[in-house]
Amino acid sequence: MPERIVLYTAKICPYAQRAEIALAEAKAPHIQYQIDLQNKPEWYAPKVNPASKVPAIAYGGPDVPPDQPSPESVKLAESLILVEFIADLFPDSGILPADPVLRAKARFFVDGVSTKFVPAWQAYLQGKSPVEDFYKAVEYLQGLLPEQGYAIGRYSLADIALTPFLARARVALLNDFGGYPQGEGPKVIESLTSESGRFARIGKYFNDLLARESFKATFDEGYITERYKARFADLRK
Ligand SMILES: N[C@@H](CCC(=O)N[C@@H](CS)C(=O)NCC(=O)O)C(=O)O
Known part of the structure; x- marks a missing residue:
């Protein structure tokens, strides 16, 4: 116990x-x-x-x-x-499955979140790199996904590592907060979650992550939106 x-x-x-x-x-x-x-x-x-x-x-x-x-x-x-x-x-x-291969796969995905997705997102948010660099990091994670389900099939550590960053990126992009070119944010989040085209597979995955109860119960979108507005409003000035 x-x-x-x-x-x-x-x-x-x-x-x-x-x-x-x-x-x-x-x-x-x-x-x-x-x-x-x-x-x-x-x-x-x-x-x-x-x-x-x-x-x-x-x-x-x-x-x-x-x-x-x-x-x-x-x-x-x-x-x-x-x-x-x-x-x-x-x-x-089930956050960490018992199977050693699945555990290793979950940790490998987490490594991609930490070393590729998060740095690429932060650079794009700050207006320090073009959207294509962020898209390449997203494509890298997409390449790790199985045909269906979460990062290793069942929900795990891998998904938990990514979701809070994805959710905050979605808030920033939807509201066009950040240093990237004005008007680009809503188009980027639309292309990343549309479930068709270049990001079809990861778009479905992103939507599944954002629909998960454990995420929704721990995310205050209104609060994050207000705080991000204050933090990122000046980045284009
Ligand atoms: N590597 C740490 C990073 C934690 C972190 O950077 N937390 C930030 C808030 S998001 C923090 O507490 N920063 C200290 C501060 O703001 O003074 C982890 O994975 O837990």
Whole structure:
């Protein structure tokens, strides 16, 4: 029986949403505590995560308020490590399948998310690279997908790693927030989710990810839209 889980998170953060999705997939009882990244509590770095980042988990220990963390709980951080930790605590969640080949495939897909999709998206968002560079990263992930289903067929760590970044990219593109040429964003998200043409296979996959209950339950689109508007409005000035 897993012990007490306190997740330190922030709605804006895609890394933190990975941990939230994993906990939702596992139907894991837990406590969530929102960290204001603009005004972090002074106890957070010394008592929870010395890197001063979300997400982090306090595991086990006595039943104390989350803003008074106990030295007796184990403190863990780094989103992908937390997702694997949750998968280990709740093996029936299927987040990490038992089959070694599928586990390796899931981790390989995650590597593509981390080393190709996320950097290409961030460069495009900032207006530092053309859309074709982002499209090439998307095409790379598309090439890893099986004919049907999620990244390794069944829903897993691989999908959890990507979804929060995809969802935030969708918000930015739909609203045309970013440093790329004005008016391009809505066309890009349309081509990436239309389920026909160059991105037909990954378009279906993207739509499946965004329809997943564990994603929808952990994503506040209105909040992200407002925060992105404030953060990216000036990029074209
Ligand atoms: N590699 C880390 C990245 C986590 C991260 O960068 N979190 C950001 C928010 S999205 C953060 O907490 N930054 C600290 C700050 O804003 O002061 C992970 O995968 O968990």
